[in-house]
Amino acid sequence: MAFGSMVLLFGFLPLILLCYFLLPARWRGGRNAALLTGSLVFYAWGGVRLLPVLLASCVCNWALALLAAPGKPFFRRAALAAALVGNLGMLGYFKYTGFLLDNLNALELQITVPAIALPAGISFFTFQAIAYVVDVYRGTIPAERNLGKVMLFMAFFPQLLQGPILRYGDLGPSLTNRRETAADAAEGAVRFCFGLAKKVLLADALGQAADVAFAAGGHLTVALAWLGGIAYTLQLYFDFSGYTDMAIGLGRVFGFRLPENFNYPYIAKSASEFWRRWHMTLSFWFRDYVYIPLGGNRCSRGRQIANLLVVWMLTGLWHGSAWNFVLWGLYYAALLMGEKFLWGGVLERLPSAFRHLYALVLITIGWVLFRSASLSQVGEMVSAMLGFAPGGLWSGEAAYCLRQFAWEWALAIPTALPLKAWIQARLETRRAAGSRGAAVLLVWGPKVLAFALLGCSVVRILGAGVQSFLYFQF
């Protein structure tokens, strides 16, 4: 089911909310069952044919985690190995078979490339499953005997398609013991509405500007390349963080506290800091399950470089089975190594504004690699950004992108900054000083704004539909 669709907003959500909250709070198992059933219906709505993969993954990982739990060493290691091979094999089959065969065919092998339907969210629920089994193996968490709980952990619908990537250690206790309150529900609902608006009102509109630039081809100009790159930079942030807000908000309604995935990434002053603020649950996953097991920082410089290369190549590949994603991963590996071993010290001493500019330019170029359909388009876009554009400096398309989406540009930039947190802090200070106006604003402001944004978003959805989330393809 498409997140942000009319069926989700005005069909599935009211139904699941009624089913869930009409069950007594003390019957936790019943409420979990309602959530699990709803989650499976949510997933199967896009095609029942995709459901067996998710179900098989849930059951196998549940069983293998039981075997991987502290006990007989042979079974433990075998179960862990089976879980890793099974999960990575499944991910590899569904996600990378076409890519692999296409590349083999480029070497003049003539292999038929099968049409494999990619189960939605497979990259996310597979990483959650691996984290769960590894954590059980390491003894960080106990194996869960209740299959339903493991299934709900893996298939919880708000985060099933695009994360945040959960750890069972964080979510597991809430499956047994959580409390749903009106305050949490209201806060969650407000966040959901804000997330929907980020996606529908900002990301989808800025995506149109990005599309103009990335489709310009022979009439690409320097201005259009930069506008396209910046538009995509903002689109991706509002698209993905909008989804995350919706997921975290819905989780809060049901009494869960899902981990944050973004922390205003575009205020970063370096590439390293950017990755501590962007898609944090993925970064932490790679840190905990790949980088540190490989040796992390506690090894020779050469080994560290090799570790970084492995992690970032995998990060690139995780995002998509194409060479431009690999290139994008290696681009960040190079930047992070540069900041760590070469220019990081100098960068630290530069004025803050310069460091912001440095980070934003590099991030934008990074997203151009990410968005490009091919390596040749990467070359066209980046060379245009560097001043070598076939259409010269400026074009009508660039003027159109600026004028047509003037409101989105004007709103997107402050929205990507921690303005909300700043306003909230100011209001709280004034409330603490006894201001009744500030107190009313703090209580009613977000709710009224959420309603207005929900209304505007729904109208947009009715008119143009909701575009697929960018991270949905990963």
Add this chain to the structure above:
Amino acid sequence: MEKHANRAFLALLLAVLLAVPAGVALWSHRETAAYYENRALAERPALTGESLWDGSFGAAFERWYADHAPGRTTLLKLDTAVQMKGLRRMVVNDIVLDADGVLVPFLDFHEWSEEAYASSVPPIADRYEKLNDHITANGGVFYFIGFPEQRIYFEDHFPACLNNHENEANAADTIFEDALTGRGIRFLNMERVYDELGHPAEYYSTVDHHYNYYGAYAAYRSILDTLRADGFDLPVLTETDIDFQELPNPYIGSRNRKLYNLWPNSDRAVIGVQKNPVPYTRTDNGQPSDKPLFIIQEDPAMPTTYNLYMGGDFGETVLETNRPELPDVLIFGDSFTNALETLLYTSFDETRILDLRHYDEMSLKAYITAHQPDVVLCIQNDTFYYTTSGNGNVWPEG
């Protein structure tokens, strides 16, 4: 305060979440078409095992659900108003608002090359050549009448930053015309005719993709001049024979329709009332019809559209004037024919009109064999020149 605020907010939100499905359940059967979007609303999909398995049910259900949301049209109209008047967008609902008082469509920045048109035209022109030969073999004469679409006629009105596809359209039109004339087909380029008449702005609607009645009349005279020059002795409706009347009704053009008719304009539909009407009998799709040439709303406050001419598009319309001394004509083509038909029939004995988008009784070739018209007019606006379906399906494949 916060506790009450939270509860009030949640209650209101839940009420909204429940009101929409309730509205869909109660009223979804009421409307089957979206007038302003000029399309049928999605029908509720049938639930089948296959559609559930492959996910097509979910996608179809979403379309139906979104189409039948209560208050959808009102909300979309409100949104259009906000985009137009509040946010002052340059383009709203794919219509350019900054085009110097004229509504033109937003066109993609991508252009097809001259080579692409040159390589795609031969098979299309070959089919017209076969049609021309077939008409000649059946004792008739074929004319292709090409019209500029409104966006071409007003190409100078596009804002500088948008692509009006002027060069592309000029190249495509020239290649097409050359291909047809090179195969011996009589081609009347109405864009050139209008240019020779000074390219009057009043020939085309500012809010619709068609010409208006003045443009149609100028085209009629040009066609008649051409036919008479080729030896046909045809009566002509001169300007003194017609009383041009501007209807008081608001005119909803196709462009303004996409804007929920919110664009302020003074465009009015014009009709040409014959001072001494040529009597006729009419059949539509084989059935006798008492439809007049112009369908006029009795209430002057009721809006009217381009469909007022002949009542819109029909698969087949036949107008008989019972003047056997005059030749018969077959007209086929797009909706640019509609306004012309009200004039052309006066110059012929029998006027047969086909819209191949809707007519499926027999092929055009078989129709010509069956009715052997003296004159065959193909009327197309230039956005359809390279189309091989609908009215471009002039000759069977192979």
